[in-house]
Amino acid sequence: xxxxxxxxxxxxxxxALAKEYKSEDVxxxxxxxxxxxxxxxxxxxxxxxxxxxxxxxxxxxxxxCAAATNVDGCEADEAGxxxxxxxxxxxxxxxxxxxxxxxxxxxxDYVFSGSADxxxxxxxxxxxxxxxxxxKLAGEREALMCCSRTFLIRTEWLYGEGHNFVRTMLKLAxxxxxxxxxxxxxxSPTSAKELARLIHYLEGTENFGIYHGTCRGQCSWAxxxxxxxxxxxKAVRVERxxxxxxxxxxxxxxxRPAYSVLSHDRLDRLDPPFVMKEWRDALEEYLK
Ligand SMILES: NC(=O)c1ccc[n+]([C@@H]2O[C@H](COP(=O)([O-])OP(=O)(O)OC[C@H]3O[C@@H](n4cnc5c(N)ncnc54)[C@H](OP(=O)(O)O)[C@@H]3O)[C@@H](O)[C@H]2O)c1
Numbered sequence: 130x131x132x133x134x135x136x137x138x139x140x141x142x143x144x145a146l147a148k149e150y151k152s153e154d155v156x157x158x159x160x161x162x163x164x165x166x167x168x169x170x171x172x173x174x175x176x177x178x179x180x181x182x183x184x185x186x187x188x189x190x191x192x193x194c195a196a197a198t199n200v201d202g203c204e205a206d207e208a209g210x211x212x213x214x215x216x217x218x219x220x221x222x223x224x225x226x227x228x229x230x231x232x233x234x235x236x237x238d239y240v241f242s243g244s245a246d247x248x249x250x251x252x253x254x255x256x257x258x259x260x261x262x263x264x265k266l267a268g269e270r271e272a273l274m275c276c277s278r279t280f281l282i283r284t285e286w287l288y289g290e291g292h293n294f295v296r297t298m299l300k301l302a303x304x305x306x307x308x309x310x311x312x313x314x315x316x317s318p319t320s321a322k323e324l325a326r327l328i329h330y331l332e333g334t335e336n337f338g339i340y341h342g343t344c345r346g347q348c349s350w351a352x353x354x355x356x357x358x359x360x361x362x363k364a365v366r367v368e369r370x371x372x373x374x375x376x377x378x379x380x381x382x383x384x385r386p387a388y389s390v391l392s393h394d395r396l397d398r399l400d401p402p403f404v405m406k407e408w409r410d411a412l413e414e415y416l417k
Contacts, residue, residue, distance in 0.1 A: 133332075134158040134188035134230075136173055136221065137195030141289035142235060145321035146192060149329050158186050160195065173217030183224040190332055191225045192233040193218060196268075200239070200261045204383040207260035215267035222275035231280065231337075233328055234272035237265045238285035238316065238343075243386020250392045251283075251339040259383045273339075280331050282324070282342040285389050286353070288415060289321025295415070298354050302363040309378075312351035312369035316389035317343040320411040327396075330403055341391035344408040356409060360416050 133150065137143045138159035150157055160171040160182070171182045173195045183191075196214055197203055203210035218234055225232035239262035240255035257263045272279045288295040295318075301308050319342070327342045348356070351369045358365045376382060396403045406414075 131155045131190070132158060132186055132188045133190045133192065134160075134182070134186060135192045135194060136160045136171065137193070138168070140194050140196075140198075141287055141291040141293065141321045142324060143194040144290045145325035146194065146328065149322070149325035156186075158182070158188060173220055174212045176220045179220040179224055183228060187228055188230050190231045190233070191221055192328060192332075193221050194235060196235070197261075197264070200259060200383045200385070201381060203261035203264060204259060205381075207264065210260055210264040211267060214261075214264035215271055218268035219271040219275060222272045222279065225278065226276040229278070230276075231278045231332060232272060232276040233280045233282065233332070234268060235324075236269050236281060236283045237262065238283060238389040238391055239386060240266040240269065240283065241386060241389070243314075243388045245388055248390040248392035249341075251341055251395050258386070261383065278335075278337055280328075280337055281339045282328065282331075283339070283391055284319050284324050284342045285391065286316045286318040286343075287321055287324065288318065288412075294318075294350065294353065295357055295412070298357045298365075299361065299363075302358065302361075302365045305365065307366045307368055308354060309368040309370045309375075310351040310354045311372050311375050312349045313371050314385055314387055314389065315347050315349055317345070317347050317391065318353050318408045318412060319344045320406070320415050322415070323405050323411050327403060327405065334399075336399065338395065340395045341393055342396075342405065343391050343393075344405050344411045345393070346408045347390045348408065353412075356412060357416070360413055 159168045197210040242256045242258045355367045
């Protein structure tokens with residue numbers, strides 16, 4: 130039986146993966162509190178804890194969904210974020226290398242500055258402008274350097290079971306008839322379920338390397354908010370504001386890239402190509 134170790138299993142992607150693999154002939158070793166057999170507690174920043182769990186289970190695959198994901202929080206404590214997003218990745222990638230496991234590291238569009246005007250290719254040179262982006266880039270380098278069997282998947286604007294923009298909009302709709310949302314940042318909202326489907330597919334291959342795992346198409350945060358309200362039938366108006374205006378109202382917020390669209394060049398070149406859903410279709414499925 131194949132053994133798959135999923136870290137950060139209580140997070141959005143971790144939960145989606147636990148569902149994606151549910152009916153498979155695999156043993157899932159989940160870290161953190163998910164109501165499921167095979168659960169372990171493991172702090173990825175603790176090399177001894179990581180080594181103990183890996184020695185115990187000898188996983189065939191390690192999927193790292195653990196991360197410091199609070200972008201503003203990373204700005205306030207970059208050293209703390211580095212421990213999780215880079216040193217934690219190092220600990221896991223070293224173990225993957227030792228056991229010959231396939232290693233999945235999930236990264237982000239925030240490794241790019243967002244100054245481009247066409248989709249970022251997988252091999253474009255990263256140039257992060259936030260603490261979150263810098264620490265995730267350091268994690269990318271650890272993964273690729275320490276483990277030759279690495280799948281590095283960049284995703285963005287993720288929503289699933291947990292805290293995310295879509296749920297924030299639905300929560301606000303309970304008490305407001307207008308919300309202010311940035312309309313000059315462009316990206317691709319991505320469902321954790323779709324990303325889990327991609328990981329499952331790649332896990333069955335030996336096509337290691339860098340991929341962009343995002344839903345197809347693009348929109349602004351304001352477009353996304355309007356679409357959430359439209360699909361769920363909420364009568365909420367969206368006031369479109371600039372990033373500059375948002376920063377004025379939220380001075381402690383981190384810089385976010387203006388253009389975050391990621392090319393699917395590598396997925397398109399797989400045989401057969403792997404096609405992620407259009408963002409709107411995936412969102413409708415999620416909101417149902
Ligand atoms: N969310 C997005 O919009 C987005 C965008 C681009 C890329 N990504 C990347 O996609 C991946 C999955 O994101 P997500 O949204 O599923 O994240 P999430 O919901 O924030 O989940 C992250 C999980 O990691 C756990 N964790 C944090 N520090 C840990 C540590 N030292 N040891 C073990 N577990 C730890 C967290 O536990 P606690 O909650 O207890 O801390 C949480 O359960 C991450 O690599 C993230 O950087 C996410």
